[in-house]
Amino acid sequence: MEIEILTAWSDNYIYVIHNGTGSSAAVVDPSMAAPVNNALAELGVTLTHVLITHYHADHIEGCPELRASHSCRVIGPPESRTPYVDNFVTDGESVDLGFTQLRVMGVPGHTENHLAFYSESGKALFTGDAMFVGGCGRVFGDSYSQMWASLKKLRALPDDVRVYCGHDYSVENLEFAAHLDPANSDVTDALAAIRDKSRQGIPTVPSLLSTEKTVNPFLRCEDPAIISAAGVRAGTAEAVFAAIRKMKDRW
Numbered sequence: 001m002e003i004e005i006l007t008a009w010s011d012n013y014i015y016v017i018h019n020g021t022g023s024s025a026a027v028v029d030p031s032m033a034a035p036v037n038n039a040l041a042e043l044g045v046t047l048t049h050v051l052i053t054h055y056h057a058d059h060i061e062g063c064p065e066l067r068a069s070h071s072c073r074v075i076g077p078p079e080s081r082t083p084y085v086d087n088f089v090t091d092g093e094s095v096d097l098g099f100t101q102l103r104v105m106g107v108p109g110h111t112e113n114h115l116a117f118y119s120e121s122g123k124a125l126f127t128g129d130a131m132f133v134g135g136c137g138r139v140f141g142d143s144y145s146q147m148w149a150s151l152k153k154l155r156a157l158p159d160d161v162r163v164y165c166g167h168d169y170s171v172e173n174l175e176f177a178a179h180l181d182p183a184n185s186d187v188t189d190a191l192a193a194i195r196d197k198s199r200q201g202i203p204t205v206p207s208l209l210s211t212e213k214t215v216n217p218f219l220r221c222e223d224p225a226i227i228s229a230a231g232v233r234a235g236t237a238e239a240v241f242a243a244i245r246k247m248k249d250r251w
């Protein structure tokens with residue numbers, strides 16, 4: 001299984017999953033059709049699946065054009081606001097790409113029916129806006145407990161899984177992580193490495209899940225350093241999560 005990283009708009013990532021020239025392909029969160037069409041032609045692969053993590057416009061805008069010009073199915077969450085979806089999928093289902101199976105994971109919080117797609121054999125996780133390199137998506141409404149549960153679910157996957165997220169907010173996220181936990185050299189080293197990549201114009205994805213478990217504050221809500229930064233006394237990990245997420249919103 002191979003993954004091409006495409007960039008779109010100011011900070012969106014789009015992913016093409018394929019198995020080499022001549023294979024079928026899937027695209028994750030096509031916010032634009034043009035870069036996807038270019039990549040498909042260059043790779044010599046055939047688009048069969050479009051995978052949508054959630055309905056926000058900056059994840060789906062390429063769908064109508066891709067759907068009109070390729071014989072593909074659009075697979076996404078059962079959200080009434082998700083236009084163009086042919087097949088609704090929910091937590092626990094799987095999507096068969098032929099060369100790999102993707103497990104559908106329900107990870108609500110950023111939106112009510114947000115999905116992640118996980119390839120166990122390919123050791124790759126597509127998180128949309130649920131989890132980012134060094135961070136997590138904004139929580140709309142009051143779904144902090146849902147979002148914390150979703151992040152714990154992603155955190156439970158094996159360390160050697162690579163994380164492919166929906167946006168490049170990596171530098172800003174790790175700056176916030178370092179602000180919360182300034183004495184942690186794992187965090188400051190990760191920030192330096194990501195700044196370096198960003199300066200060179202290299203994508204900041206994928207990130208290893210083991211690194212995320214160590215440096216992403218939103219996965220570390222039971223860690224004394226994060227609890228202390230959150231200023232939540234004797235609170236639950238969920239309360240710590242809500243406190244640092246709200247802090248990040250204002251940061």
Ligand SMILES: [Fe+2]
Nearest residue numbers: 054056110129
């Ligand atoms: Fe979003």
